[in-house]
Structure formats: structure tokens, C-alpha cells
Amino acid sequence: QSALTQPASVSGSPGQSITMSCTGTSSDVGSNNLVSWYQQDPGKAPKLLIFEVNRRPSGVSNRFSGSKSGNTASLTISGLQAEDEADYYCCSYGATSLWVFGGGTKVTVL
Amino acid sequence: QMQLQESGPGLVKPSETLSLTCTVSGDSISSTSYYWVWVRQPPGKRPEWIGSIYYTGGSYYNPSLKSRVTISVDRTRNQFSLNLNSVTAADTAVYFCANTYYSNYFDSWGQGVLVSVSS
Numbered sequence A: 001q002s003a004l005t006q007p008a009s010v011s012g013s014p015g016q017s018i019t020m021s022c023t024g025t026s027s028d029v030g031s032n033n034l035v036s037w038y039q040q041d042p043g044k045a046p047k048l049l050i051f052e053v054n055r056r057p058s059g060v061s062n063r064f065s066g067s068k069s070g071n072t073a074s075l076t077i078s079g080l081q082a083e084d085e086a087d088y089y090c091c092s093y094g095a096t097s098l099w100v101f102g103g104g105t106k107v108t109v110l
Numbered sequence B: 001q002m003q004l005q006e007s008g009p010g011l012v013k014p015s016e017t018l019s020l021t022c023t024v025s026g027d028s029i030s031s032t033s034y035y036w037v038w039v040r041q042p043p044g045k046r047p048e049w050i051g052s053i054y055y056t057g058g059s060y061y062n063p064s065l066k067s068r069v070t071i072s073v074d075r076t077r078n079q080f081s082l083n084l085n086s087v088t089a090a091d092t093a094v095y096f097c098a099n100t101y102y103s104n105y106f107d108s109w110g111q112g113v114l115v116s117v118s119s
Helices: none
Strands: A009-012 A018-023 A035-040 A047-050 A064-069 A072-077 A086-094 A098-101 A105-109 B003-007 B018-025 B034-041 B048-053 B059-061 B069-074 B079-084 B093-101 B105-109 B113-117
Touching (some): A018 A105, A035 A064, A072 A086, B003 B093, B003 B105, B018 B034, B018 B113, B048 B079
Parallel strands (some): A009 A105
Antiparallel strands (some): A018 A072, A035 A047, A035 A086, A064 A072, A086 A098, B034 B093, B048 B059, B069 B079, B093 B105, B093 B113
16 A cells, blocks of 8 residues: 655645546556545644545645546645645545545645 | 544454444434544544444455454444454554544544554
8 A cells, every 4th residue: 555646745826726646557647536635734633624625625625626537636725824834645545445545745834 | 513433442462353343423323424434543644444333234445454354333322333353553543433424534533542552
């Protein structure tokens, strides 16, 4: 069960858009639409941002959006705000890999 | 709104068994929509799924931990529990209980409990 690959860090200025990737394999990310994204503040539990590749739970800002192409999923944050500084994790469910998380991306607002 | 709360010792000796309980409030653990899950996160590292259980008791585990893990459910107490045996320092982590909506996503999380393995 290998971790999904995410960039270690991404940064941007307030108001900009940033995108982070999540690369897996045909056994996980590429096998279905069960990709989700989580935001985690230090010392807190992860919080669901995106599920089923591009769906947002109620209460999550529409500045967060998700997409997928082949074995790579992406999370975009539009109109970057200081409060968006956090760690972001992708997650995939696959029939063989079961639940697997990415290594995490630290977002810094410059 | 569903809430989950972990409980258990914060310090376990090497080779012993780590035992944690998650108490669910605001919803029934017998809900047919959810699996009940344990996830751990070593300091500074990614979350790692440990295993999942359905209210009927059916369970499945991370293959890398399967030989040491047991997850059980107590419907009368609206709780589910984790046992991880033969622990080593590598098992030191924040342990979260959570639920997943079928196999789609992690929905609600407990606040997490730091468990250290040390003599």
C-alpha cells in the first residue's frame, strides 16, 4: 500500500490561485472517482474539503475545487486567503489498495 | 451532529497492546450508511488508515497492520474499539477515530489522542 504523491509545499500570495497535485496509480486514483481532499490545521483532525473528485460538502467554500485526469487528482484554491495556510492531504479508495493517503502538501500564504 | 471521542491510555510499553475506544454521539453506530474507522498519524507524517468496521461486525484492515490489529463494535454502548498488539516505538502516533460514508470519504473525526510507545 504505497502513499499517493503530493508536492511537499505550495505557496501563493493572497488572492492568487494555487493548485496541488496528487498522483497515484491505476489501482487507486485512476480506478474510480473515490478521491477526497482534507485540510488539516496543526494539532487538529483533518477536515473534509472535497469528495468524489470534485464535490464539496455543505459549508465548504466554493474557492476549493477538485479535478482528476488519469492517475492524478488536483485541488485548486482560488482567491487564496491567510486562513488557507494548512496541510492538505488527498485520499483515495481502491478495491485493492483500500484507503491510502497522500504525503501531504503544506500551503503557505506569502 | 455526529461527534466522536477517543479514550484510552496515552502511554504504552513496547511489546504490549494499545487499546483505544471511540464513543459516538449524535447518531447511531448501527447506521447503515457508515463504516467506523481508525486512522493514525505519526508526528509530522501523513495519516495512515488502520482499519474499518461495519455495525454488523464485518471488518477489514490495512494489510501492513492486519496481523496485529483487531477492531470491534459495541452497539449497546455506541462505541467501537481498537486493539493493536506487540507495539513498538514506530506505533507512536496520534490516533483518530472517524467514520466513512460507505467507501466514499472520511466524514466526521474525533479530536485524536496521542499514544506514545515507550518504556
